Amino acid sequence: MRFDIAKSGSGLTYEIRNIVNVANELKKRGVDVIWENIGDPVVKGEKIPEWMKSILSEIMEDDLSFAYSPTKGVLSTREYLAEKVNKRGKIKITPEDIIFFNGLGDAIARAYSSIRVDARIIMPEPTYSTHFMAEVLHASFPPNTYRLNPYNNWKPDINELERKVKSHNSIVGILVINPDNPTGFVYSEEVLKEIVRIAKEYDLFLIFDEIYHNITYNRHKTVQLSDIIGDVPGISMKGISKEYPWPGARCGWMEIYNIDKDEKFCRYVDAILQQKMSEVCSTTFPQMAIPKLLEHPEYDKYLKDRVRHYEKLSNIAYNILKDVPYIVTSRTNGAFYMSIVFNEAVLNNKQTLPINIPDIKSYVEKLTGGNIEMDKRFAYYLLASSGICVVPMTSFFTSLPGFRMTLLEKDVERFEWTVKHLAENIVNYIESNK
Numbered sequence: 001m002r003f004d005i006a007k008s009g010s011g012l013t014y015e016i017r018n019i020v021n022v023a024n025e026l027k028k029r030g031v032d033v034i035w036e037n038i039g040d041p042v043v044k045g046e047k048i049p050e051w052m053k054s055i056l057s058e059i060m061e062d063d064l065s066f067a068y069s070p071t072k073g074v075l076s077t078r079e080y081l082a083e084k085v086n087k088r089g090k091i092k093i094t095p096e097d098i099i100f101f102n103g104l105g106d107a108i109a110r111a112y113s114s115i116r117v118d119a120r121i122i123m124p125e126p127t128y129s130t131h132f133m134a135e136v137l138h139a140s141f142p143p144n145t146y147r148l149n150p151y152n153n154w155k156p157d158i159n160e161l162e163r164k165v166k167s168h169n170s171i172v173g174i175l176v177i178n179p180d181n182p183t184g185f186v187y188s189e190e191v192l193k194e195i196v197r198i199a200k201e202y203d204l205f206l207i208f209d210e211i212y213h214n215i216t217y218n219r220h221k222t223v224q225l226s227d228i229i230g231d232v233p234g235i236s237m238k239g240i241s242k243e244y245p246w247p248g249a250r251c252g253w254m255e256i257y258n259i260d261k262d263e264k265f266c267r268y269v270d271a272i273l274q275q276k277m278s279e280v281c282s283t284t285f286p287q288m289a290i291p292k293l294l295e296h297p298e299y300d301k302y303l304k305d306r307v308r309h310y311e312k313l314s315n316i317a318y319n320i321l322k323d324v325p326y327i328v329t330s331r332t333n334g335a336f337y338m339s340i341v342f343n344e345a346v347l348n349n350k351q352t353l354p355i356n357i358p359d360i361k362s363y364v365e366k367l368t369g370g371n372i373e374m375d376k377r378f379a380y381y382l383l384a385s386s387g388i389c390v391v392p393m394t395s396f397f398t399s400l401p402g403f404r405m406t407l408l409e410k411d412v413e414r415f416e417w418t419v420k421h422l423a424e425n426i427v428n429y430i431e432s433n434k
Contacts, residue, residue: 019037026360032387045409059292074284090226100251100282100287102250102252115173118170128177144164153331172205176206178213184338192225192228196229200231235255328342340402347430352432353425386422391403
């Protein structure tokens with residue numbers, strides 16, 4: 001090439017996927033990998049029911065499913081979703097307040113790239129990688145964060161959030177992920193109303209990632225943004241990739257609240273829409289399926305059965321891990337993840353796990369030989385020694401060392417074995433240098 005054409009990288013990596021490269025290398029060398037790194041129910045054995053497949057087959061018979069949709073999305077689907085919000089009687093929206101995207105990843109990218117570079121969104125710590133990376137790429141600086149406390153079941157520090165909002169005039173919005181990824185924390189109504197109060201008092205808008213809003217258990221329920229937002233401008237992000245589950249559809253949407261209450265917020269939403277217009281529209285087929293799937297008489301039972309399974313695995317994992325030394329474990333109450341944090345100063349760069357195959361041992365020693373986060377080092381040794389693939393907690397923009405695992409395994413006995421094996425490896429790794 002005439003000159004170097006590649007744009008300079010940000011130094012960011014998407015570790016949820018990046019660790020797959022390591023796992024695949026280890027598979028070539030004979031490791032039987034247990035995938036606990038990514039929230040894809042289908043890959044973990046979720047069977048799509050025949051009634052759902054039948055609906056999709058019927059939609060494919062409609063030629064319009066192959067056509068462009070309006071830029072904001074299929075009108076009948078937006079009408080349906082708006083009515084679902086309005087039926088709850090807390091806020092009123094129209095189909096024009098809903099914009100579809102090619103998955104929430106696309107929605108997140110558009111939301112942050114439409115903000116001025118000197119304006120910031122404060123987000124939870126740890127936070128889901130896609131939000132973190134989009135915020136960094138838009139501003140070229142690390143994000144502002146408010147901490148979720150692992151020693152208090154991942155409850156956020158509201159006082160810290162308000163102090164930071166008050167002292168940083170560049171903050172224009174607050175991100176909430178509810179239920180949370182990676183922690184599985186479900187926000188109480190009391191905490192959410194405090195966040196709304198802060199946004200109103202300091203003239204901010206709200207972004208709520210609510211893609212898991214119907215996946216809660218252990219007697220917890222999601223309080224949706226639309227039910228508590230009042231007259232504060234805000235955006236709820238939702239999608240079909242987790243609940244249906246249909247991650248390969250790449251279909252998510254924004255619900256815009258109170259666009260008429262603030263002229264600056266209105267211009268911001270218009271900037272998002274202008275970006276969206278450049279790609280014409282989002283995928284039509286999955287949008288057309290949403291009302292038919294949600295209104296099918298089998299849907300509620302199907303979802304409840306899945307949620308009960310996540311609840312069962314959540315409690316199995318918690319009961320095994322809660323008494324394991326060297327770690328902090330909180331019970332998961334939403335989504336299908338569990339995050340475990342190592343106690344302070346228990347990790348070092350001398351700890352190992354036994355690796356019997358010389359080629360694999362050499363490979364892992366090279367990976368961990370340089371300057372590497374301590375929890376990533378643990379994750380690589382765990383993967384090579386046991387085959388269990390988890391995501392390092394520091395990949396979610398936090399200094400807390402730990403890891404995230406999923407609650408998606410369909411075989412309960414295999415899951416229980418995996419968690420027990422994980423617990424043993426945690427102790428063995430920490431004590432290997434004593």
